[in-house]
Amino acid sequence: MMFGYYSMFILSVVFASINNAGLMKKYQLTAGTGIYANIIFMLINGAVSAALPAGVIIVGEGRLETTVYSLVIALITVLCASVSMIGMIKAYEVASVAMVNLFQILGTVLISCLWGVCFLGENISIIQIIAIGVILAAVFLITGKREEKMQKKALFWYLVVFVSSGFLNVLTKVHQVEEKFETIDTLSFSVWIGVLRVIVFAALFFVVYCGKKRNGMVDVFNGIGKKSVGIAALSSAVSGTCYIVTLIAATVLPITTTAPLNTGISIGMSAILPWMLYGERLTKREILGIGLSLMGILMYM
Numbered sequence: 348m349m350f351g352y353y354s355m356f357i358l359s360v361v362f363a364s365i366n367n368a369g370l371m372k373k374y375q376l377t378a379g380t381g382i383y384a385n386i387i388f389m390l391i392n393g394a395v396s397a398a399l400p401a402g403v404i405i406v407g408e409g410r411l412e413t414t415v416y417s418l419v420i421a422l423i424t425v426l427c428a429s430v431s432m433i434g435m436i437k438a439y440e441v442a443s444v445a446m447v448n449l450f451q452i453l454g455t456v457l458i459s460c461l462w463g464v465c466f467l468g469e470n471i472s473i474i475q476i477i478a479i480g481v482i483l484a485a486v487f488l489i490t491g492k493r494e495e496k497m498q499k500k501a502l503f504w505y506l507v508v509f510v511s512s513g514f515l516n517v518l519t520k521v522h523q524v525e526e527k528f529e530t531i532d533t534l535s536f537s538v539w540i541g542v543l544r545v546i547v548f549a550a551l552f553f554v555v556y557c558g559k560k561r562n563g564m565v566d567v568f569n570g571i572g573k574k575s576v577g578i579a580a581l582s583s584a585v586s587g588t589c590y591i592v593t594l595i596a597a598t599v600l601p602i603t604t605t606a607p608l609n610t611g612i613s614i615g616m617s618a619i620l621p622w623m624l625y626g627e628r629l630t631k632r633e634i635l636g637i638g639l640s641l642m643g644i645l646m647y648m
Contacts, residue, residue, distance in 0.1 A: 349599070349600075352595075352596050352599045352600055353596075353600065355592050355595065355596055356592070356593065356596040356600060356605060356608070356609075357608070357612065358592070359588075359589040359592040359593055359596070360589075360608070360609050360612045360613060360616075361612065361616065362585060362588075362589055363585070363586060363589040363613075364612065364613050364616035364617065364620065365616070365620065366582055366585040366586055366589070367617075368616070368617065368620035368621060368624060369620070369624060370578055370581055370582035370585065371582050373578050374388060374575055374578045374579050374582060377571075377572070377574055377575045377578065378571045378575040378579075379571075380439075381436075382433075382436055382555060383552075383555070383571075384571060384575075385432055385436065386548050386551055386552045386555065387552075387571055387579070388579050388582075388583075389428075389429075389432065389544060389548040390544075390545055390548050390549060390552065391576060391579040391580055391583055392541075392544065392579065392582075392583040392586065392587070393540075393541045393542070393543075393544030393545035393548060394541065394545055394583075395541070395580055395583035395584055395587055396537065396540060396541035396544065396583060396586070396587035396590065397537075397538050397539075397540075397541025397542045397544075397545070398541070399537075399584060399587045399588065399591075400533075400534040400535070400537040400538050400541075400587075400591060401538050403534055404534050404535070404538070409534070411535050411538060412531035412532055412535040413531060413535065413539070414528070414529045414530060414531055416525065416528035416529060416530060417522065417529075417530050417531040417535075417536055417539065418539060418543075420518060420521065420522045420525075421522075421536060421539045421540050421543050422543050422547075423518060424515065424518045424519070424522075424540060425540060425543045425544045425547050426547060427511050427514055427515045427518060428511075428515055428544070429547055429548065429551060430507065430511045431451075431507075431508060431511035431512050431515055433507075434504050434507035434508045434511055435447055435451065435504075435508055437504045437507075438450075438501055438504035438505060438507075438508055441501040441504065446501070446505070447504075447505070447508060449486060449487070450505045450508045450509045450512075451508050451509070451512040452486050452512075452610055452613075452614065453483070453486070453509060454508065454509035454510060454511070454512040454513035455512050455513055455515075455516050455606055455609070455610060456479060456482070456483065456606050456607055456610050457513065458509075458510070458512075458513025458514060458516070458517060459513060459516045459517055459520075459602050459603070459605075459606035460479065460602070460603045460606060460607070462513075462517045462520075462602065463520075463601055463602040463603035463606075464603060467520070467524065467601070467602065469601045469602065469603045470603075471603045474646060474647075475603070475604075475607075475646075475647050477646065478607065478643045478644075478646035478647035479607050479643070479647070480643075481639050481640075481642055481643035481646060482607055482610055482611045482614070482639070482640055482643035482644070482647070484636075484639050484643075485611070485614055485615070485636040485637070485638075485639035485640035485643060486610065486614050486636070486640075487636075488632045488633070488635055488636035488639065489614055489617065489618050489632065489633050489636035489637070489640075516602070516606060517602070519593065519594060519597050520597045520602045520605075522536060522594075523594055523597040523598045524597070524598065533591060533594045533595055533598075534591070536594065537587070537590065537591050537594065540590075541587070604647065607643070607644075607647055608644060608647065611640045611641075611643050611644040611647070612640075612644065614636065614640050615636075615637045615640040615641060618633040618636060618637050619637060
């Protein structure tokens with residue numbers, strides 16, 4: 348039974364990585380990487396992410412459930428995702444993509460594992476701690492640069508990315524294992540996540556648009572055409588499906604296992620996929636990093 352959950356989780360991480368390297372990369376190439384392009388992507392993502400599980404509920408003649416606790420967690424999750432996105436965009440302005448991604452990964456692994464041990468009563472062995480170290484070493488090799496120094500003005504945004512990314516992963520687990528408060532089923536929770544994402548990012552779009560309009564900058568849809576929207580919708584369908592699978596797995600699998608496992612697979616795939624899809628050459632650091640990530644996964648499992 349546990350093997351089935353692990354298999355589902357691993358497949359969701361693999362497909363999510365392929366989605367990031369393939370469809371999301373194509374969206375960025377057609378629409379850009381600015382704040383408007385990101386907000387519009389999240390609006391489309393929210394709509395598709397809500398429509399998919401809603402369709403399953405309707406076909407299965409189920410009902411859309413709602414509780415106060417689940418709605419609060421869903422809202423906090425969406426707000427956390429918003430803060431993470433804004434933090435990454437601002438950090439990109441003063442630091443390299445590699446350093447920002449590094450702090451995102453570190454936050455996801457370290458905060459998730461600490462939360463699992465301190466608040467969920469999960470156990471972690473010495474071998475697993477060493478395995479986490481090996482995986483993080485792989486992260487440094489693949490995403491870091493030796494010659495790059497920490498920029499003081501970027502520290503605040505590094506911290507924002509670190510904390511928001513970590514708690515974004517924790518919130519998924521918290522909802523799925525809650526026993527004191529009444530919660531809703533996985534499909535209903537996914538619907539509300541999507542709906543609230545549309546509401547929050549629509550509000551964010553309005554705020555940013557008004558700010559740009561005052562400065563005479565109103566061409567927010569420049570470069571975002573039908574092709575970009577189609578790619579965003581397809582990417583959102585893949586990520587929405589992967590998220591539902593992740594929610595199901597989070598009900599059973601410990602976060603101290605899923606967070607490092609997710610990181611190990613994702614970091615390896617992030618190096619391999621550009622080589623497979625775009626013919627980018629792998630450096631010696633990346634090859635060594637891939638090897639370490641695989642070794643860390645095997646040690647952890």
